[in-house]
Amino acid sequence: MIDLKQLREDPQRFSERLNLRGEYDIQPILALDQQQRELEETRSQLQARSNQIGKAVGDRMKSGAKPNDPEILALKAEGSALKEQLGELEPQERSLKAEIETLSLGLPNLPSETTPLGKNETENVEIRRWGDEYIPRQEGLLPHWELGEALGILNFERSSKVAQSRFVTLVGAGAALERSLISFMLDRHIQAGYTEVIPPFLVNTASMTATGQLPKFAEESFQCAQDDLWLTPTAEVPVTNLYRDEILSAEDLPIYHCAYTPCFRREAGSYGRDTRGLIRLHQFNKVELVKFVHPSTSAQEHEALVQDAAAILEALKLPYRVLELCTGDLGFSAAKCYDLEVWMPSAETYREISSCSNFQGFQARRGNLRFKETGKKGTQFLHTLNGSGLAVGRTLAALLENYQQPDGSVQIPEVLRPYLGGQLAGQSAIAPTPK
RNA sequence: GGAGAGGUGGCUGAGUGGUCGAAAGCGGCAGAUUGCUAAUCUGUUGUACGGUUCGUAAGUCCGUACCGAGGGUUCGAAUCCCUCCCUCUCCGCCA
Numbered sequence: 001m002i003d004l005k006q007l008r009e010d011p012q013r014f015s016e017r018l019n020l021r022g023e024y025d026i027q028p029i030l031a032l033d034q035q036q037r038e039l040e041e042t043r044s045q046l047q048a049r050s051n052q053i054g055k056a057v058g059d060r061m062k063s064g065a066k067p068n069d070p071e072i073l074a075l076k077a078e079g080s081a082l083k084e085q086l087g088e089l090e091p092q093e094r095s096l097k098a099e100i101e102t103l104s105l106g107l108p109n110l111p112s113e114t115t116p117l118g119k120n121e122t123e124n125v126e127i128r129r130w131g132d133e134y135i136p137r138q139e140g141l142l143p144h145w146e147l148g149e150a151l152g153i154l155n156f157e158r159s160s161k162v163a164q165s166r167f168v169t170l171v172g173a174g175a176a177l178e179r180s181l182i183s184f185m186l187d188r189h190i191q192a193g194y195t196e197v198i199p200p201f202l203v204n205t206a207s208m209t210a211t212g213q214l215p216k217f218a219e220e221s222f223q224c225a226q227d228d229l230w231l232t233p234t235a236e237v238p239v240t241n242l243y244r245d246e247i248l249s250a251e252d253l254p255i256y257h258c259a260y261t262p263c264f265r266r267e268a269g270s271y272g273r274d275t276r277g278l279i280r281l282h283q284f285n286k287v288e289l290v291k292f293v294h295p296s297t298s299a300q301e302h303e304a305l306v307q308d309a310a311a312i313l314e315a316l317k318l319p320y321r322v323l324e325l326c327t328g329d330l331g332f333s334a335a336k337c338y339d340l341e342v343w344m345p346s347a348e349t350y351r352e353i354s355s356c357s358n359f360q361g362f363q364a365r366r367g368n369l370r371f372k373e374t375g376k377k378g379t380q381f382l383h384t385l386n387g388s389g390l391a392v393g394r395t396l397a398a399l400l401e402n403y404q405q406p407d408g409s410v411q412i413p414e415v416l417r418p419y420l421g422g423q424l425a426g427q428s429a430i431a432p433t434p435k
Numbered sequence: 436g437g438a439g440a441g442g443u444g445g446c447u448g449a450g451u452g453g454u455c456g457a458a459a460g461c462g463g464c465a466g467a468u469u470g471c472u473a474a475u476c477u478g479u480u481g482u483a484c485g486g487u488u489c490g491u492a493a494g495u496c497c498g499u500a501c502c503g504a505g506g507g508u509u510c511g512a513a514u515c516c517c518u519c520c521c522u523c524u525c526c527g528c529c530a
Contacts, residue, residue: 037484037485037486040484040485040486040499041485041486041498041499043499044484044485044486044498044499044500045486045498045499047498047499047500048497048498048499050510050511051498051499051511053510053511054453054509054510054511055453055454055511056510057453057510057511058453058454058510058511059453059454061453062453062454072510073510075510076509076510076511077510078510079509079510079511080509080510082510083509083510247445247481247482249445370482374463374464376493377493377494378482379482379483
């Protein structure tokens with residue numbers, strides 16, 4: 001949610017910064033806000049008089065006046081008249097407020113001061129690269145879906161029978177690898193100071209609205225028909241909402257959480273893209289990092305968050321680069337965002353594997369996440385940040401492609417080996433299984 | 436799913452139509468005091484919105500709203516009525 005006060009104080013500047021992201025008209029909100037405040041003043045004055053009357057009637061009755069005393073009847077009459085007036089003003093004010101709310105919820109966050117200017121993803125800025133030396137150099141590398149199917153560890157065909165297209169079933173070593181990645185990532189993050197949570201995988205409308213998925217992007221998520229519940233599109237939603245409508249104390253901050261959840265996305269409007277493989281599925285696993293911090297620290301917390309996500313790629317020796325998204329490519333709720341992109345040998349390109357955003361007070365305002373500093377009056381909105389650490393399916397895809405061997409086998413990254421049991425215990429590679 | 440009970444301030448818990456934003460206790464904060472890792476006493480202590488005076492600001496003052504949520508009755512509702520949500524207990528079912 002945008003900060004209405006900030007908008008009111010300097011609409012010009014507000015509008016300029018908002019328009020770095022696209023076309024947005026703030027005039028309607030401004031006008032409605034003005035109207036609403038005037039109405040509120042009138043209404044609350046009437047209300048005050050009405051309260052006075054209520055008290056006066058009470059006082060008279062206490063001191064022995066009869067209910068049909070002329071004075072009391074007069075007061076009652078005035079009260080009734082006021083009530084009628086209020087009955088007209090109240091719905092007006094309510095609908096103004098609702099309109100303002102609707103418009104405000106539709107406005108994206110303002111880009112941070114440091115976000116590079118740009119119209120779209122072509123103007124994102126590469127910050128750094130890591131792991132060039134790990135980029136495989138051999139010819140004829142298979143895309144992960146071919147490799148995975150050949151190894152018998154990914155099954156797309158049967159999955160679309162069970163569900164639809166854009167679903168996968170992981171089999172044998174594929175499932176084991178996925179599971180080991182989840183455990184490995186979580187262990188690393190816990191070591192780095194994050195507290196693991198396993199939140200609900202279904203979330204309500206209020207939660208989806210607080211983090212910014214709703215109301216604008218309803219068609220992106222799966223909704224349960226009979227309940228006010230949505231399949232979580234990212235752990236960001238349940239984890240951030242853990243503290244919705246709470247006032248924490250400043251000493252509680254920062255709070256760091258990591259969470260594994262499956263994620264569900266309709267991927268409406270992306271039908272042509274990434275139709276094969278693990279890159280774009282309706283259901284995928286993700287380990288997420290979420291931070292709740294004091295506003296004064298959020299910039300450095302953001303940098304640290306990116307590093308915590310990148311550390312996973314480095315431990316797995318997967319080559320990656322860091323992009324900073326420009327103003328035109330920023331997600332709806334983000335003020336600043338870094339993407340981590342992993343090297344995909346088959347396409348000879350980097351693909352997004354983590355998105356690390358600083359939302360500043362945007363989600364906190366929508367979800368009413370506040371904190372109080374002892375000694376200080378009032379409350380403040382805290383800052384929220386989150387990042388994938390990492391998208392597990394895409395990590396598996398990158399791993400298969402980057403670790404594939406000329407003989408069709410796939411090496412198992414060393415850091416993962418302790419996590420593999422059963423038939424893979426002590427193994428250094430996944431070999432093709434004869435059919 | 437069936438039956439019952441209940442949702443009050445950071446917590447415990449009073450309050451069944453008027454002076455209740457709400458007793459009391461605990462906790463928190465400030466001060467006083469005692470020669471001591473603490474006790475005692477005094478004061479203070481919710482949030483949001485709007486207005487206002489002085490102010491660079493913090494703040495001051497006034498009004499309104501909030502006792503699970505939304506509606507209703509009434510001059511007046513934490514208190515009465517309706518709907519919904521949630522929690523607890525018992526039964527049923529179930530991983």
